[in-house]
Amino acid sequence: MLIIINKRKSVIGMLCILALVISLYSFEIQTKVIAAFTDQECSEILEELFETRNKALLDADEKKLNNLYDKSTKYGVWAYEHEMKKMKYLHMWSNKQGITFKDIKTKLKINRVKSKEGGYLINFTASTEYKYEYDDSKNETNMFRIGTYHSLNTMKNEEGWCITKEWYTDPFADSLNLENIKFDDIKKHILEQKKRDSSNMNERRKKALEYADMFCGAAADEEHEYNYNKKYRNYNPLGGDCANFASQILYEGGSFRKTGQWNYDSNGATKAWVNAHAFKNYMIYSGRASLIAYGDYDKVYKASYKLEPGDFVAYEKQGKVTHISVVTGSDSKGYSLVNCHNTDRYRVPWDLGWSNRKIKFWLVRVHY
Structure with missing residues (x-):
């Protein structure tokens, strides 16, 4: 059988395929360029918004904060009102503590961007560093970081970019009410304290501390890429990851052995491993830990x-422990600092975000 090949049609076909490939490749390049440009623009927008907002929080500047929000919608009003409450809380807490905040800076990592109604919907991670000094020790600067996960809508008006809606895991949501706490005696006691030396802690506590610093998520050093330990499931979408992280610190860092009650494996986690209330009960009743103090802030x-580094604080609301943080050090006045997940914290004063009178604290010694 004789097969006749039409060379002209064959060449035309090949050229069509080549043109299609070039077109698709060009489209892909254009898409990447547009995405890169959009990410860059959104990065600049967020940096400007956060720089202004951080300065407003630092200076308690209500007017500057007001100008950042579009209050023509209820979502813009809600976002503004919440930030106002946070600003007032931070300054009331600093008054109780006898400190002055000196600087607030935020590093941003954009996760997703979507164009929306003349602006953008931006999903991003924020790592915010706070620096403070005690009122009688101006030459010693302390630092802590808080990591938050945001979904923010922004649009441009006559004055520039503004926030029309914002949601994030707020570290101060449980404590925007300090009005009833008497500050004078507390401040006096805090300012009388001295720096503590934890250099003689045992090796297990040191390893627990290293793990807590490495995997505290959005609050960790940038070199750790703001990630949790990927060996473990992130339980934040299921109600919270704080007890899971505390358990990891004790197991991975502190070399505590797993038990039938306290365990994580391929089948998942036991209640004592992942639930804050059950974790606190297990640690105390198993003898692996003991109670230092219990009660509201005034009492403890x-x-x-x-x-000490490696101990933990349990936060109780309405008779149930809802959060766990692990002690990771102390500041220039010996005030205990903690790391945790949920709203990720690195070396944060242990009561910051939890000083509401309705909250009770379990201060727990872990026996390494």
Whole structure:
């Protein structure tokens, strides 16, 4: 059988395929360029918004904060009102503590961007560093970081970019009410304290501390890429990852052995491993830990100076522990600092975000 090949048609076909490939490749390049440009623009927008907002929070500048929000919608009003409450809380807490915030800076990592109604919907991670000094020790600067996960709508008006809606895991949501706490005696006691030396802690506590610093998520050093340990499931979408992280610190860092009650494997986690209330009960009733103090802030703040790196604080609301943080050090006045997940914290004063009178604290010594 004789097969006749039409060379002209064959060449035309090949050219069509080549043109299609070039077109698709060109489209892909254009898409990447547009995406890169959009990400760059959104990055610049966020940096400007956060720089202005951080300055407003630092200076308690209500007018500057007001100008950042579009209050023509209820979502813009809600976002503004919440930020106002946070600003007032931070300054009331600093008054209680006897400190002055000196600087607030945020590093941003954009995860997703979507064009929306003349602006953008931006999903991003923020790592915010706070620096503070005690009122009688101006030459010693302390630092902590808080990591948050945001979904923010922004649009441009006559004055520039503004926030029309914002949601994020707020570290101060449980404590925007300090009005009833008497500050004078507390401040006096805090300012009388001295720096503590934890250099003689045992090796297991040191390893627990290293793990806590490495995997505290959006609050960790940038070199750790703001990630949790990927060996473990992130339980934040299921109600919170704080007890899971505390358990990891004790197991991976502190070399505590797993038990039938306290365990994580391919089948998942036991209740004592992943639930804050069950974790606290297990640690105390198993003898792996013991209670230092229990009660509201007025009753336990003096005892908090007994906490050592590797111990933990449990936060109780309405009779149930809802959060766990692990002690990771102390500041220039010996005030205990903690790391945790949910809203990710790195070396944050242990009561910041939890000083509401309705909250009770369990200060717990872990026996390494």
